[in-house]
Amino acid sequence: MRSVSPSPPEPARGCRYAEGFTPGLLDPSCTTPAFVAGPNCKAADRRFNVYRNNVTVSLMNALADIFPATLRITGEAFFRAMARFHVRETPPTSPLLFEYGRDFPDFIERYEYAQSMPWLADVARIERAWLDAYHAADGGVLSPAELAAVPPDRLGYLVFEAHPATRILRSAFPAVTIFSVNRASGPVGRIETTAAESALVTRPALDVEVRRLAPGADRFLGGLVAGETMERAASAAGEVNADFDPAAAIRTMLEAGAFAAIRHGG
Amino acid sequence: MPELAIHPDRGASAGLRFPAHAIDGLAGTSFKHQHLPSILADEEQDRGFFEVHAENYMGAGGPPHAALARIREDHPVSLHGVAMSIGGPRPLDKAHLGRFAALVERYEPLLVSEHLAWSTHGTAYYNDLLPLPYTEATLRRVSEHIDEVQEAIGRRILLENPSTYLLFKESTMSETAFIREIVRRTGCGLLLDVNNVFVSATNHGYSALDYLSNYPLGDVGEIHLAGHAEQQDDEGDLLLIDSHDGPVADAVWRLFDIVIGRCGPMPTLIEWDSAIPDWPVLKAEAKAAQSILDRHAASFGQEKMHALG
Numbered sequence: 001m002r003s004v005s006p007s008p009p010e011p012a013r014g015c016r017y018a019e020g021f022t023p024g025l026l027d028p029s030c031t032t033p034a035f036v037a038g039p040n041c042k043a044a045d046r047r048f049n050v051y052r053n054n055v056t057v058s059l060m061n062a063l064a065d066i067f068p069a070t071l072r073i074t075g076e077a078f079f080r081a082m083a084r085f086h087v088r089e090t091p092p093t094s095p096l097l098f099e100y101g102r103d104f105p106d107f108i109e110r111y112e113y114a115q116s117m118p119w120l121a122d123v124a125r126i127e128r129a130w131l132d133a134y135h136a137a138d139g140g141v142l143s144p145a146e147l148a149a150v151p152p153d154r155l156g157y158l159v160f161e162a163h164p165a166t167r168i169l170r171s172a173f174p175a176v177t178i179f180s181v182n183r184a185s186g187p188v189g190r191i192e193t194t195a196a197e198s199a200l201v202t203r204p205a206l207d208v209e210v211r212r213l214a215p216g217a218d219r220f221l222g223g224l225v226a227g228e229t230m231e232r233a234a235s236a237a238g239e240v241n242a243d244f245d246p247a248a249a250i251r252t253m254l255e256a257g258a259f260a261a262i263r264h265g266g
Numbered sequence: 267m268p269e270l271a272i273h274p275d276r277g278a279s280a281g282l283r284f285p286a287h288a289i290d291g292l293a294g295t296s297f298k299h300q301h302l303p304s305i306l307a308d309e310e311q312d313r314g315f316f317e318v319h320a321e322n323y324m325g326a327g328g329p330p331h332a333a334l335a336r337i338r339e340d341h342p343v344s345l346h347g348v349a350m351s352i353g354g355p356r357p358l359d360k361a362h363l364g365r366f367a368a369l370v371e372r373y374e375p376l377l378v379s380e381h382l383a384w385s386t387h388g389t390a391y392y393n394d395l396l397p398l399p400y401t402e403a404t405l406r407r408v409s410e411h412i413d414e415v416q417e418a419i420g421r422r423i424l425l426e427n428p429s430t431y432l433l434f435k436e437s438t439m440s441e442t443a444f445i446r447e448i449v450r451r452t453g454c455g456l457l458l459d460v461n462n463v464f465v466s467a468t469n470h471g472y473s474a475l476d477y478l479s480n481y482p483l484g485d486v487g488e489i490h491l492a493g494h495a496e497q498q499d500d501e502g503d504l505l506l507i508d509s510h511d512g513p514v515a516d517a518v519w520r521l522f523d524i525v526i527g528r529c530g531p532m533p534t535l536i537e538w539d540s541a542i543p544d545w546p547v548l549k550a551e552a553k554a555a556q557s558i559l560d561r562h563a564a565s566f567g568q569e570k571m572h573a574l575g
């Protein structure tokens with residue numbers, strides 16, 4: 001009979017490689033882990049650097065893909081320096097790269113060298129919302145006929161269900177105009193406006209659409225998305241802007257496919 | 267993009283939602299959305315397969331799913347996971363595993379594969395295929411992870427050999443011995459990346475042919491071919507980087523020819539993930555692989571005839 005020695009408990013030692021490997025991936029001041037080598041115990045600094053480089057550069061590239069207008073505004077060198085800081089400070093927490101960059105606009109707002117572009121963070125916020133809309137669940141949109149079928153005296157009580165892609169962003173700057181010209185392929189001229197702009201981001205079918213909302217309309221649509229009745233959202237919008245035009249705002253929301261359905265009151 | 271549509275009701279029905287396609291002995295390419303119009307407009311009725319990175323289709327909806335559903339209608343699809351972190355010491359991310367299983371269910375891929383590598387640790391995702399030591403402890407952990415994945419998706423996965431740039435002093439077995447034992451314990455199949463074999467062999471100073479003669483070729487279910495780039499290590503020696511940004515190297519084509527000569531025609535993918543060329547260039551690379559597969563298919567067919575006669 002063979003005697004079988006009882007197997008020892010799992011040696012934690014055997015699984016420490018990730019703990020030793022990861023700190024240096026994002027921190028250039030960490031030296032190469034002592035437990036790795038090249039063949040025949042050759043030094044492995046440049047070999048470990050391949051991994052450092054793969055991680056940092058691929059994540060910087062991911063930010064560049066998510067924020068192309070921000071990159072175009074700042075230029076490649078500025079953007080990559082800014083992205084490198086952010087990647088090192090805030091690596092992704094999800095294996096889905098299209099979820100990355102949610103903290104990047106706030107980082108831009110704090111970033112010392114971006115202080116001369118106070119609108120840049122809002123442009124980045126629109127880009128992040130654009131990608132959320134791109135990946136949002138598919139769904140039908142409320143048709144003008146459905147709304148037209150509601151008796152006029154009931155309109156004020158309507159509550160809507162937002163389409164899964166719909167996002168509203170407010171900015172104290174002309175962020176939508178800056179976003180739009182920098183996402184398009186044409187040349188960017190001088191931007192004359194300094195007015196605050198809000199963005200309506202939607203994806204009624206497969207293409208993401210970004211519209212500028214008039215003052216008041218942002219409050220109105222924001223209220224509807226939050227579940228307010230049409231009457232309540234319209235009166236709040238009227239307080240923001242005495243010239244608020246509810247008919248125009250309703251036209252915009254139908255055109256944009258911002259809502260999926262009338263939830264109740266119809 | 268032309269001819270794309272949303273089919274919201276498609277995920278709900280049971281049974282086969284897509285046509286069944288054969289993939290045996292076929293060459294394929296990475297599926298890049300910018301190629302879709304060219305692929306759809308291609309007059310030549312191409313029978314090639316397409317491979318997608320699973321993670322790119324883990325959003326709720328939108329253009330990625332419309333594009334994949336469209337391509338899946340006409341072509342076999344291979345689902346290639348890049349972020350399961352099977353080679354990591356920590357437990358698998360259950361939410362990620364659930365998303366992966368849902369994709370297998372939804373798109374009915376002919377091939378499903380993942381990597382012998384890790385990419386997540388603690389809360390951070392590093393977006394790279396990181397290496398692991400080959401020891402009894404990691405063997406046990408990786409086998410458990412593969413069991414868990416295969417259980418979750420209800421089918422076998424193909425495990426891909428990595429390209430590596432460094433070695434672990436604590437390793438007690440070779441990569442081929444490690445992979446052999448994984449196959450024995452889990453019953454998984456293998457995705458043999460011939461470029462990775464060439465890259466690792468060059469980087470670690472062993473022979474790619476020796477690697478292949480120790481590698482369980484009988485368990486291979488898919489082959490990867492890709493381009494690599496050249497750098498230098500600390501001592502100025504050649505260090506190859508698995509860059510996927512160019513054509514397949516001549517040395518890798520020769521290895522591929524040898525592998526197919528030994529194990530017969532296999533689904534073979536041209537991986538091209540950055541500096542992506544126009545569709546005709548990628549397609550030509552797949553055709554080059556297809557002609558090698560077809561040449562061996564003829565002689566393997568003859569052998570079969572001899573055996574039967």
Ligand SMILES: [Fe+2]
Pocket residue numbers: 426459490537
């Ligand atoms: Fe590969």
